[in-house]
Amino acid sequence: MEQPAEQHYRAIIESIGEDVERDGLRDTPRRAAKAMAFLTRGYHQNVDEVVNGAVFDSPNNEVVIVRDIELYSLCEHHLLPFTGRAHVAYLPSGKVLGLSKIPRIVDMFARRLQIQETLTQQIGETIQQVTDARGVGVVIEAKHLCAMMRGVEKQNSSMTTSWMHGRFRDDPRTRSEFLTLIGRGN
Secondary structure: OOOHHHHHHHHHHHHOOOOOOOOOOOOHHHHHHHHHHHHOHHHHOOHHHHHOOOEEEOOOOOOEEEEEEEEEEEEOOOOOEEEEEEEEEEEOOOEEEOOOHHHHHHHHHHOOEEOHHHHHHHHHHHHHHHHOOOEEEEEEEEEEHHHHOOOOOOOOOOEEEEEEEEHHHHOHHHHHHHHHHOOOOO
16 A cells, blocks of 8 residues: 555656656656655754764864865755755864764754755754854755756756854964865965
């Protein structure tokens, strides 16, 4: 028996004039529903599960950066993918976050329907909340299929968003160090 999402995908395929019973499409409603569940699995995750206690005491007080974190998300306006890279930095204040947890936080929020601006802010606010850092910076660079396949149809355009907090917002030297280390500064 088809699940509701499968039924909806079947209806969408039929509404564009395709025969959902033809060989190549027969299992597509099931596969599409399964793919959508995977692509939006971030709704079934929370920060506590993702971080899993991996916050450690540390005397480090210099910038920590994880750069070039691949991300894949779906635009909430058209349900089309946007893909890119996130760069995340923080200034510890006695605590550091396990290395794998930053990409996991990026993935948790990216695997939800949303816009890049909100994604950038959610990642930054969460890193701040988890680490109580003296500052957090997030930069995301992404290409949006909604601008490439439809609408303006511009293949080489990309979008860059940033979220800066604490020292990354208030201290030009800290901001500049971050942007330089990710290749976006002077």
